[in-house]
Amino acid sequence: MLKLTEIDTFYGDLQALWGISLEVREGEMVSLIGPNGAGKTTTLQSITGLLRPAKGSITFDGHDLLKVPPDKIVDLGVSMVMEGGRVFAGMTVLENLELGAYGSRARKERFETMEHVFKTFPRLKERLNQRAGTLSGGERQMLAIGRAMMSKPKLLMLDEPSFGLAPILVDAIFEMVKGINKQGVTILLVEQNVRAALELADRAYVIENGRIVGEGSGEALLSYESVRSAYLG
Amino acid sequence: MKKNLSFVIALVVTATLAAVPLFVKKDSLLTYLCMILLYVSLASSWNILGGYTGQVNLGHSAFFGLGAIATRLLWFAGWNILLAMLVGGLLAIAFALLIGSPAFKLRGAYFTIGTLALGQILYATVGNLFPQISSMPVQDLISYTLVTRYYLFLAVALITVLAATLVANSRWGLGMMAVREQEDAAESLGVNAFQHKLLALVLSAFLAGLAGGAFAFFQIGYYPQYPFSPIWTLDSTMMAYIGGTGTILGPIIGAIFFVVLKEVLSLNLAEFHPTVFGILFILVVLFLPGGFMGLWKRIKDKQQKKRESMAELSHP
Amino acid sequence: MLQPLAQNIIYGILIGALYGLAAVGLSLVFGVSKFLNVSHGELLMLGGYASFWVFKLLKIDPFLSIPLTIIFLLLIGFIFYRLIFSRLIKLEVEKKIQNSLLVGFGLSTILQNVALRLWTADDRSITTAYSGLSFELAGLRLPAVRLISLAISVVALISLQIFLKKTFTGKAIRATVEDWQSASLMGINIHRVYLLAFVIGCALAGVAGTLVSICYSIDPSMGLNWTLKSMVVMVLGGLGSMIGTFVGGIILGVTESATAFFIGGNYRLIAGLLLFLIILIFRPQGLFGTKEGDR
Numbered sequence: 093m094l095k096l097t098e099i100d101t102f103y104g105d106l107q108a109l110w111g112i113s114l115e116v117r118e119g120e121m122v123s124l125i126g127p128n129g130a131g132k133t134t135t136l137q138s139i140t141g142l143l144r145p146a147k148g149s150i151t152f153d154g155h156d157l158l159k160v161p162p163d164k165i166v167d168l169g170v171s172m173v174m175e176g177g178r179v180f181a182g183m184t185v186l187e188n189l190e191l192g193a194y195g196s197r198a199r200k201e202r203f204e205t206m207e208h209v210f211k212t213f214p215r216l217k218e219r220l221n222q223r224a225g226t227l228s229g230g231e232r233q234m235l236a237i238g239r240a241m242m243s244k245p246k247l248l249m250l251d252e253p254s255f256g257l258a259p260i261l262v263d264a265i266f267e268m269v270k271g272i273n274k275q276g277v278t279i280l281l282v283e284q285n286v287r288a289a290l291e292l293a294d295r296a297y298v299i300e301n302g303r304i305v306g307e308g309s310g311e312a313l314l315s316y317e318s319v320r321s322a323y324l325g
Numbered sequence: 326m327k328k329n330l331s332f333v334i335a336l337v338v339t340a341t342l343a344a345v346p347l348f349v350k351k352d353s354l355l356t357y358l359c360m361i362l363l364y365v366s367l368a369s370s371w372n373i374l375g376g377y378t379g380q381v382n383l384g385h386s387a388f389f390g391l392g393a394i395a396t397r398l399l400w401f402a403g404w405n406i407l408l409a410m411l412v413g414g415l416l417a418i419a420f421a422l423l424i425g426s427p428a429f430k431l432r433g434a435y436f437t438i439g440t441l442a443l444g445q446i447l448y449a450t451v452g453n454l455f456p457q458i459s460s461m462p463v464q465d466l467i468s469y470t471l472v473t474r475y476y477l478f479l480a481v482a483l484i485t486v487l488a489a490t491l492v493a494n495s496r497w498g499l500g501m502m503a504v505r506e507q508e509d510a511a512e513s514l515g516v517n518a519f520q521h522k523l524l525a526l527v528l529s530a531f532l533a534g535l536a537g538g539a540f541a542f543f544q545i546g547y548y549p550q551y552p553f554s555p556i557w558t559l560d561s562t563m564m565a566y567i568g569g570t571g572t573i574l575g576p577i578i579g580a581i582f583f584v585v586l587k588e589v590l591s592l593n594l595a596e597f598h599p600t601v602f603g604i605l606f607i608l609v610v611l612f613l614p615g616g617f618m619g620l621w622k623r624i625k626d627k628q629q630k631k632r633e634s635m636a637e638l639s640h641p
Numbered sequence: 642m643l644q645p646l647a648q649n650i651i652y653g654i655l656i657g658a659l660y661g662l663a664a665v666g667l668s669l670v671f672g673v674s675k676f677l678n679v680s681h682g683e684l685l686m687l688g689g690y691a692s693f694w695v696f697k698l699l700k701i702d703p704f705l706s707i708p709l710t711i712i713f714l715l716l717i718g719f720i721f722y723r724l725i726f727s728r729l730i731k732l733e734v735e736k737k738i739q740n741s742l743l744v745g746f747g748l749s750t751i752l753q754n755v756a757l758r759l760w761t762a763d764d765r766s767i768t769t770a771y772s773g774l775s776f777e778l779a780g781l782r783l784p785a786v787r788l789i790s791l792a793i794s795v796v797a798l799i800s801l802q803i804f805l806k807k808t809f810t811g812k813a814i815r816a817t818v819e820d821w822q823s824a825s826l827m828g829i830n831i832h833r834v835y836l837l838a839f840v841i842g843c844a845l846a847g848v849a850g851t852l853v854s855i856c857y858s859i860d861p862s863m864g865l866n867w868t869l870k871s872m873v874v875m876v877l878g879g880l881g882s883m884i885g886t887f888v889g890g891i892i893l894g895v896t897e898s899a900t901a902f903f904i905g906g907n908y909r910l911i912a913g914l915l916l917f918l919i920i921l922i923f924r925p926q927g928l929f930g931t932k933e934g935d936r
Binding site for chain 2: 677725728729735738739740742743744746747748749750751753754757758785797865869872903905907908910911914915919921922
């Protein structure tokens with residue numbers, strides 16, 4: 093479904109990604125793990141168009157993503173949850189969710205979709221008219237994910253959804269993500285929380301210093317010695 | 326080698342300019358030259374703070390006005406004109422020191438807007454306090470010679486350009502440019518940003534004040550408010566940008582260009598020169614950062630690159 | 642003693658409403674795209690002249706011709722945006738603000754010069770049959786045209802609020818202000834949002850200009866002062882708060898009136914500018930930034 097081939101991305105003159113290739117097949121949950129600064133977020137930004145790769149190709153469902161501006165990828169069915177539980181703080185939960193369905197494709201069905209989102213995240217329904225900035229960290233993350241779901245994505249990308257959350261919330265969030273995957277949404281998960289990322293994923297890629305250094309099934313990588321020592325301590 | 330050449334050229338130009346009144350007798354032409362020299366002073370003094378130090382000051386006319394008003398008052402009171410001008414310059418310095426500390430609390434565009442407001446405050450205040458036109462007393466009118474005015478403008482322009490050159494090539498100049506590029510980085514390298522900005526401000530103020538004094542000596546009748554008008558700031562700023570900020574020649578080229586353009590336009594599109602200039606300014610800001618000097622540099626760099634690649638081809 | 646002061650305050654409030662209206666236009670543009678359009682005052686001036694000439698040549702009542710002014714300014718705003726400001730989008734914040742300032746400066750020079758050549762330096766003002774009408778309330782004089790202008794300003798701002806709060810496009814604008822990256826990932830075309838905010842800002846300036854030409858007077862050089870006033874009010878009111886900006890306008894208007902009353906009419910402008918400088922200097926750096934800081 094999503095295929096990156098030999099992606100080189102630069103920040104100005106600084107090269108951040110070197111020949112990144114990865115693939116996410118329909119229905120899969122794929123994790124991208126690696127240390128801080130390895131290039132995980134850069135990879136996601138290259139996919140969404142917020143950064144343009146200098147070399148390589150990215151295709152999604154047959155479309156050449158390099159030709160698609162960031163505000164058009166949601167129409168293709170790609171949705172992203174940025175790191176840090178970013179929501180529109182000055183706007184209400186309801187408004188955030190509504191905006192998630194901004195694209196015309198999703199806008200007509202937004203009320204049904206919202207009911208669906210409430211099933212996964214009942215807390216959001218309770219806080220519907222509250223300003224998003226007043227939500228707790230966990231609730232903001234839920235809102236961010238719920239908002240991304242409002243566009244009825246085929247591919248959902250998440251950038252460190254567990255970041256800064258208490259452990260109990262982390263489990264809950266990952267359960268929800270798994271649940272979304274079971275509903276048929278393909279997932280690309282970028283995570284620093286390696287154990288969870290590998291336990292949930294069908295497959296995973298390991299990225300270090302802007303290069304893919306490993307690939308395999310979640311279980312296989314979990315048992316792999318260097319991964320254990322490097323990331324699981 | 327290059328420095329000596331520049332020095333010689335500067336000497337030749339100066340000598341030529343000094344000799345001009347011997348050949349040029351027409352008053353109108355001499356007046357144009359006076360205007361060019363005045364604008365060279367204004368644009369170059371602005372450039373010290375705006376171009377080299379990167380602090381865009383849109384209240385520059387305040388210094389020009391302060392210099393003018395002090396000079397005018399003292400000169401009419403019987404003082405020697407040169408002394409009066411010096412006091413004018415000092416008044417400008419005093420004002421610069423007064424506003425420097427609070428003004429530089431503001432960074433970037435906020436400093437610019439602040440200076441804009443400040444310039445307007447002075448303009449309006451002077452207009453309120455001195456609403457009547459300032460006319461030259463009869464004895465000064467009788468002894469008025471354009472040539473003396475020309476030499477005064479020339480002197481001020483030379484002092485300004487010289488000061489700008491000396492500062493730009495000094496350690497202070499380096500510090501100023503560092504502040505312009507990345508103020509925080511410069512600070513961490515030990516450059517006291519505030520001191521550098523203040524120095525640039527004070528120098529800029531003094532030189533503009535001198536120019537104001539020369540103007541007070543030159544202009545026969547005007548409203549005291551006039552030198553404080555934002556139009557002087559606008560013109561100086563635009564000249565510096567079009568010629569090329571952060572260079573010595575830039576403001577000079579801009580000033581010449583401006584006055585010449587004004588003349589050319591006055592034949593057909595009389596009184597539309599602000600429009601033409603405004604358009605050019607916008608074009609420079611959008612497409613040609615570095616103005617004419619920047620363009621010139623780019624052309625030279627391209628030629629240099631061409632020469633290098635040709636040399637490589639013949640010596641593989 | 643009290644009565645003339647109260648009268649002055651009333652006048653201050655009435656003009657303050659126009660300050661607020663003008664400032665909201667500037668604030669909207671700055672808040673959304675971080676463009677500091679220093680030619681805002683000239684756009685206001687153009688709105689005033691548009692109404693003036695429509696009134697003079699077509700005999701249409703100035704209040705009724707406001708929709709025409711709006712259309713005119715929307716068009717002009719579109720042209721200026723496309724030609725000039727849109728080229729600044731890619732710059733990072735500091736450069737964007739500075740360059741938009743410079744470019745706005747150039748634009749204001751052009752517009753001032755053109756207006757001067759086309760329409761002379763004379764003050765213009767629209768005088769209708771009801772221009773002299775005024776109401777009396779508790780011994781205070783309330784000129785009819787200024788009351789109507791106050792009402793129109795309030796209506797305009799309420800309409801804008803409704804637009805921003807209730808429509809999808811309005812929400813898209815607010816979302817862009819908060820987080821343009823997330824907004825674009827949601828399908829919001831940032832460029833179109835910038836354009837929309839810009840032309841709306843211009844239209845608001847135009848409406849303010851119309852009201853000024855009816856209640857007071859216009860001339861080609863009025864732009865700079867109105868731009869500065871708009872900036873003062875924008876700073877006073879705080880970015881993002883329309884009510885705050887409107888109240889800020891009233892504060893400025895009253896400050897000016899009080900100054901005129903106690904010191905002298907010539908010092909109105911100076912009082913406002915001093916207020917501006919004091920606020921600029923003593924409020925913390927994040928003054929023009931959103932709560933999350935400049936992005």
